[in-house]
Amino acid sequence: MVDHHRVAVIVDREFRTVFRSRTLLALAGFVVLIVVSLAGAATGSPGGYVSLTLDLLAPIELLVPVLAFSFVYRSIQGDHERGELDVMRTYSLSRIEYLAGVYLGRIAGLLVVVIGALVLAGIVASLGAVVPVSFLATHSAGDTPLVFVRFVVLTAVYTLVVSSLAVAASAVARRTRDVLALSVGLLLLVAIGLDLLLVGLLSAEAVTQGNLHVFLGLSPASAFRGLVIETAVTPALAEAPPVAAASPLINIVGLTTWLLIPFVAAYAAVWQE
Template sequence: MRVRPVVAVANREVRTLLRNRALSAVVGVFAVVVIGLGGASMGSPGGYVSLTYDLLLPVELLVPVLAFAVAFQSIRGDDERGTLSILRTYSVSRPEYVLGVFVGRALPAFVAVVAALAAAGVVASLGAPETSSFLATHSAGDTPLVYARFVLLAGWYTLATVAFVLAGSALARTDREALAAGIGAVVVVAFVADLALVALLTTGFVGDLIGVLVGLAPASAFRGLVLELVIRPAIATDPGVATAHPVVSAFGLAGWTVIALAAAAAAVWRPVER
């Protein structure tokens, strides 16, 4: 795979996003909500651990919405405008094109999420009281490092959700299908996978496998990584029961990203219909 075509496509996607006022409004709303939640946590006991708890569910639900706004019309829009037909005449392979679109769409979303969360952390830290006694006193206690881990994991979750929506955009044949596929990707990432896990729990057959199964769904994998790698090390009293297996959750997020991009690459060049 060559770097130059990927960079060229990515640059074009970034310029497209910067010209989209509606998307800028969505990013602005996301930032206002996240920073507002950070302001609501200002001075609350628990410091960065408490802020991470407060932001975990909103980020888990809002990031797929942001990914939808960023990517649902990406590949489908190129197909509608005839850009794909032009690109096929150049020496750009399907993986190069899809990776370029992904980088151009996912990187701005990653920056928007990380910047908003970083600003929320700064706002919440203003006037913060001394660290609560339930927090650990070792180096992994309530320090900015705790929150930085959460921010980076949220950025990784953003990349995975953008890949999901991108696959839906590549598989769609009409604008209506692209819209439905994008919404479907958001619903699957944020809700359906978790509901499936709950349904499995009610059967009583999963038992100790729940920690592994949690890592197989994007949203629950992100949640498990935050609970196990961010919050758990910062709490003085170890709860003793793992909520997820970090290795499985990490492979889950990475695996779904690769699968989604592979599906997009397979679907982007279609045979000419007669």
């Protein structure tokens, strides 16, 4: 049975660790600056929240994995390297309690940065907003803050998924060099590797237009991208695109799989009871 008090203690420890690191704070500040600057550059352009969402979509796809791995990749491996993991095992702390505490503590700090950056971006963009051009909105609720809110929520989900991969890397690797190499490999895989693989499959005609939506849901980045376009952007357009950008159901299943499998791998690797 999971003891929530023990989990809360680990969560508090990890959350404090994140915000005591000057390197992580500097990286977080840099990411916030980029996101807010992009929103500022888009201020005054037609399209309102739809344009803002599309402007930030590609940068967020890349920035979130970089930030997530930076925040998480040394969490468990660092405890192992310092011998703290062996000390924790002497207490009545189960693997799931430790793992849940580490993950929730790190993700809490990460979400503060990611959501905070997007909220600031939304505020900056709204200060210079102009009336959206007529072809974008189907009705009065077309281009509303709800478009951007959906984007923020989906970005939070994407952050959870990528962080699960980072936790798995930290649990599997035992040396700093190994966890760094594994994290960089996974980062490249999530950010560009799977998309490049899909392009290769399309070129080889192993993937067709009929089953493309299935393969798009298998990559965390493309699944996130498809959900944003289908659930946030498309409902605000006057005319829906003739071809759907993705299958929301398949994308949700894909993201859920990428969330759970790394977490199970981390649970198996962190220590043997």
